[in-house]
Amino acid sequence: MSEKILLALLPFWTPLIPPMGISCLKSFLLPWGYDVKTTDANTKVKFREIYDTYFEVLKRDVPENKQGNFYSIGQDILHNHMMAHLNWFDENDYIELVKVLISKTYFCQADDLTVFELNKIVREFYSELGKYMTDLLDKETPTVLGLSVCSGTLAPSLFAFKLAKERNPRIKTVMGGGIFCDQFAIGTPNFDILLEKTRDYIDTFIIGEGEILFLKFLQGELPGSQRYYSFKDIGSKNVDITAVDIPDFRDLDTPQYPYLSSYTSRSCPYQCNFCSDTVMWGKYRKKRAAQIVEELTRLYEKWENRLFMMSDLLLNPVVSELAEAFERSEISLYWDGCLRAEKHVCSTENTLQWRRGGFYKARIGCESGSQRVLDLMKKNITVDQVKSAISSLAFAGIQTTTYWIIGYPGETETDFQQTLDLIEELKDDIYEAECRPFYYYLTGQSNSDQWAAENKSIPLYPGKAENMLVFQTWLLDIEPSREETYRRVNRFVEHCKKHGIPNPYSLRDIYEADERWKHLHKNAVPSLADIKKKKIPIDECKNVEKLVVMQNAVVNDDDGDFKF
Numbered sequence: 001m002s003e004k005i006l007l008a009l010l011p012f013w014t015p016l017i018p019p020m021g022i023s024c025l026k027s028f029l030l031p032w033g034y035d036v037k038t039t040d041a042n043t044k045v046k047f048r049e050i051y052d053t054y055f056e057v058l059k060r061d062v063p064e065n066k067q068g069n070f071y072s073i074g075q076d077i078l079h080n081h082m083m084a085h086l087n088w089f090d091e092n093d094y095i096e097l098v099k100v101l102i103s104k105t106y107f108c109q110a111d112d113l114t115v116f117e118l119n120k121i122v123r124e125f126y127s128e129l130g131k132y133m134t135d136l137l138d139k140e141t142p143t144v145l146g147l148s149v150c151s152g153t154l155a156p157s158l159f160a161f162k163l164a165k166e167r168n169p170r171i172k173t174v175m176g177g178g179i180f181c182d183q184f185a186i187g188t189p190n191f192d193i194l195l196e197k198t199r200d201y202i203d204t205f206i207i208g209e210g211e212i213l214f215l216k217f218l219q220g221e222l223p224g225s226q227r228y229y230s231f232k233d234i235g236s237k238n239v240d241i242t243a244v245d246i247p248d249f250r251d252l253d254t255p256q257y258p259y260l261s262s263y264t265s266r267s268c269p270y271q272c273n274f275c276s277d278t279v280m281w282g283k284y285r286k287k288r289a290a291q292i293v294e295e296l297t298r299l300y301e302k303w304e305n306r307l308f309m310m311s312d313l314l315l316n317p318v319v320s321e322l323a324e325a326f327e328r329s330e331i332s333l334y335w336d337g338c339l340r341a342e343k344h345v346c347s348t349e350n351t352l353q354w355r356r357g358g359f360y361k362a363r364i365g366c367e368s369g370s371q372r373v374l375d376l377m378k379k380n381i382t383v384d385q386v387k388s389a390i391s392s393l394a395f396a397g398i399q400t401t402t403y404w405i406i407g408y409p410g411e412t413e414t415d416f417q418q419t420l421d422l423i424e425e426l427k428d429d430i431y432e433a434e435c436r437p438f439y440y441y442l443t444g445q446s447n448s449d450q451w452a453a454e455n456k457s458i459p460l461y462p463g464k465a466e467n468m469l470v471f472q473t474w475l476l477d478i479e480p481s482r483e484e485t486y487r488r489v490n491r492f493v494e495h496c497k498k499h500g501i502p503n504p505y506s507l508r509d510i511y512e513a514d515e516r517w518k519h520l521h522k523n524a525v526p527s528l529a530d531i532k533k534k535k536i537p538i539d540e541c542k543n544v545e546k547l548v549v550m551q552n553a554v555v556n557d558d559d560g561d562f563k564f
Helices: 020-032 045-059 070-087 091-106 112-140 151-167 189-197 210-218 277-281 289-303 319-328 348-356 371-377 383-395 413-425 448-454 463-469 482-498 507-520 528-532
Strands: 004-009 035-040 144-148 172-176 204-206 260-262 307-310 334-339 359-367 399-406 432-437 457-459 474-476
Touching: 004 020, 004 112, 020 035, 020 144, 020 210, 045 070, 045 112, 070 091, 070 112, 070 151, 070 432, 070 463, 091 112, 091 463, 091 482, 112 151, 144 151, 151 172, 172 210, 204 210, 260 289, 289 319, 307 528, 319 348, 348 359, 348 383, 359 371, 359 383, 383 399, 383 413, 399 413, 399 482, 413 482, 432 482, 507 528
Parallel strands: 004 035, 004 144, 144 172, 172 204, 260 307, 307 334, 334 359, 359 399, 399 432
Antiparallel strands: 457 474
16 A cells, blocks of 8 residues: 555553554554554653653642642643643733643642743653654654544644644644543534644544544545544444454564553443443454463563553453463463452452463452442442452452542542541552542533533633633532542542552552562562563462462352343
8 A cells, every 4th residue: 555654642641551552553454555653652761751850840839738649630730731832822821821720630829930840841842742753754754644642642642743734734644542532522512622723734533443444544435525433434333353463562662561462352341420431432342262362472472571451441251261261371471451340250269260360450440439429320339349359359369459439420528438448448458549530521421411411511721721721621510529529539549548558650669569469468469570570480370379268258149240
């Protein structure tokens, strides 16, 4: 094919794994004869240094008692700041907006000196990004530029698209990625604004699962009159994930990532009210266990990394058969992923079998310690199941990463206190705890329509900021308030610190968390450092035995099937 395609992920996105979206697109397009290059700017040291410096300066004006989950919630400030930098005209208004961003997130005041320094850092970032993109475009000379975009990379991506068009007006610019799940879902005001504001420099938007859509776009099989394409333009046809090749990481600096990645399925068999993933991915599909073992083995042999983070939304439908298949295989690999706290996770017999099959870390959406809130979310799990699942996984030595949503609509102080109580009860069985405030989107979430019908939505930032931010963030006019939600986030983090539960960000933090886990659990999986240094016998997980007697903690349920 004549097209030369450049696919990229721009800052800021944490480089735990190689970017799966563009890696899967490359492996899908190569058999069709396309010349495809992928790149991830997040592994570049200079961008990471800029990121660290930004938050070091920001932290100076945030009181310690308001620094809970500092980096996670601070992303909102950074993302909006980067957008405002591209659109400001009056410097005083720009400075005041940055102060508003900080006050609406940390509920404190920043002084002028701090804002000046932050502005300088953002200016330096765009200078470096301009050099990076110019060098990349000159070296690769693509005819098609495709950027995978999430909320954290939107402003830099718009900057890069505009730069590419200025340098080569004939280049085809295509935007895809997870940003269209919620905040920029089709039909939202933000999506309409995005279409209008980028008319001169983004040609096409690919919304949803990208392989078939992007291929048909390249082949000229989609209506030329449209600027965006979604599932409906290909008859809601999903890609057959059992027939595609493994992700192609050849262009990426794989030693920079702690994990490699792959996937066993796409979409999710559930529809929790706050989630937008099923809207994005369509119907649920999965691979056979034997195929997954073969794919991970190929990736290991190619890149010599035994640790994988699976990008599935949920591993429950495949975890038992995958572990069993790895037990039978000649090789032992470690893999982690998202898990739902349901009946079969509550059995230590199951979790020990998973541990022997290489299950390394379970990422569990606990969300709340209040049964009332879990029911509002339509999680279809119980607090007792959460307890039993976490304890059973910990007994087997599998690390337990727990995720919690703070400030879900209608959450009371009593509900929140039940979350804190549950964390205290499970403190020795929780490897790490990550919380985030509830985010509301006008559409895209499973419950968006009901929330819109029952509650008033209000813009977070003042009208004066609209021209600089371009895109609006919305709140529900319902308790708890945003300020109370963020106050609870701070309390959550302090509560975890009090009970020794980490939330590691740096490699040093991960090392300390791994040492804590090994001290707490005799069956503990190897540390990340030991895996990286290749100090672990190739059959380590196959030799895990039941070191102590423990009664299975199975929660009574009607059956073990998924509740669709």
